[in-house]
Amino acid sequence: MIPLPALVRVRGRSMLPTYRDGDVLLVVRGVRPRPGRAAVVRLPPDSSGRSRPLSVKRVTGPDPDAAGRWWVDSDNAAEGVTSSDVGSLDECDILAVVAGLVWRPLG
Amino acid sequence: MLSLFRITEVSAHCDLPCGVYDPAQARIEAESVKMICQKVADNDDPDFRVRATIIKEQRSELVKHHLWVLWTDYFKPPHFEKYPNLHVLFNEATKLAGASGTKGEFDVSVADELLAKIEEISTIFWETKNA
Numbered sequence: 001m002i003p004l005p006a007l008v009r010v011r012g013r014s015m016l017p018t019y020r021d022g023d024v025l026l027v028v029r030g031v032r033p034r035p036g037r038a039a040v041v042r043l044p045p046d047s048s049g050r051s052r053p054l055s056v057k058r059v060t061g062p063d064p065d066a067a068g069r070w071w072v073d074s075d076n077a078a079e080g081v082t083s084s085d086v087g088s089l090d091e092c093d094i095l096a097v098v099a100g101l102v103w104r105p106l107g
Numbered sequence: 108m109l110s111l112f113r114i115t116e117v118s119a120h121c122d123l124p125c126g127v128y129d130p131a132q133a134r135i136e137a138e139s140v141k142m143i144c145q146k147v148a149d150n151d152d153p154d155f156r157v158r159a160t161i162i163k164e165q166r167s168e169l170v171k172h173h174l175w176v177l178w179t180d181y182f183k184p185p186h187f188e189k190y191p192n193l194h195v196l197f198n199e200a201t202k203l204a205g206a207s208g209t210k211g212e213f214d215v216s217v218a219d220e221l222l223a224k225i226e227e228i229s230t231i232f233w234e235t236k237n238a
Contacts, residue, residue, distance in 0.1 A: 006109035012120035019119065029109055040109065040117050053118040054108075080119065096109055 001030035006096060008040055008056070014080025015056055022105040025056070027096035033070050035061040038098035041072055044086050052081070056098065063088035070094055128181040130229035133173035133200075137225055139166045140209045141218035148213070167210035170221065171201045177232065190231050200224035 010023040015038065019025065027040050039059050043052040057072035057080070069088040074080025083089070109115055143163045147156055178197045187193050202208055203221040 004109075005111050007111055007114045008109065008117045009114045010119050011116050012118055014119040021119070024114060025117075027109065053120075054115065055118045074119070 003031050004029045005099070007102065008054075008096075010056055012079070014074040014076050015058075016076040016079075018058075018075045019056065019101070020104065023101055024103040026099045026102045028099050029096045031097050033059045033091060033094040034097060035059055038075075039072070039094050040096040040098070041089055042093040042095060043081060043089070054095070055081070057082070059094065059097075128177055128232075130173075130177060130225060130232050133170050133177070134222065134225050134229065136166045136169040136173065137204070137209070137218065137221050140170065140204075141215060141222065144209070144213045144215045144218050148215070163213075164210050167204045167208070170204040170209070170225075174201050174204070174225070174228070177228065181232070182235075186231075186235050189235075193228075193231060196224060196228055196231075200228060 006027050006029060008025050008027055010019045010021060010025065012021060018038065025038075033039055037059055038056055041055055041057050041059075043055055045051050058075055060071045060073045060083075063069035063071055066088060068091050070091060071083040071088050072094075073082045073084075140163055143159050143166070147159045150156065150159075174197055182193060200221065203217060203224055204210060209218050209221055
């Protein structure tokens with residue numbers, strides 16, 4: 001797959017202080033996850049089987065116990081679902097890598 | 108679905124309930140409050156009493172927090188229909204942990220009243236869990 005850019009808007013506070021609610025990010029699809037980079041990820045369903053929304057997380061590194069899987073974390077330790085809750089994610093669930101902040105709401 | 112021409116919303120929310128609830132959290136903090144009241148009664152050291160006061164206020168606040176989580180996140184309208192006294196129980200319990208209760212006083216009997224209220228809530232909680 002060739003790298004394809006896309007735009008996403010952050011909702012919530014789990015990536016504070018890096019990204020705030022309302023931030024618009026440029027993300028790139030079709031590139032491999034990189035440890036330390038934020039990414040748009042697909043999380044597994046919750047315990048009741050309800051699907052979770054697409055989320056922005058920090059990829060912290062490869063899962064040492066499973067090849068092709070990645071650990072993700074929130075930047076805000078007080079909030080957000082992380083790999084401590086849901087385990088590592090398959091590489092196909094890391095949908096895009098965050099390239100940078102495009103726009104931030106005033107105030 | 109991800110595109111350069113349309114901004115997709117991506118979640119950075121915490122509010123994905125883990126679904127793990129237990130009134131024991133409130134009870135343990137309330138037991139801690141009661142124990143502090145007992146220890147202060149036997150100790151005249153002013154530094155100890157100041158520390159005890161601070162910790163007791165923090166623990167009382169935690170009791171309120173854990174009760175509110177049960178009240179607002181765990182219990183659902185059908186529960187309140189089935190147990191009409193549930194709202195009042197939570198109101199009374201959180202008051203007992205507040206400034207007019209264990210937060211503001213060193214009264215072991217108030218802590219006992221608080222523990223009794225938590226126990227009542229706990230009984231209902233486990234009835235709904237096992238229903």
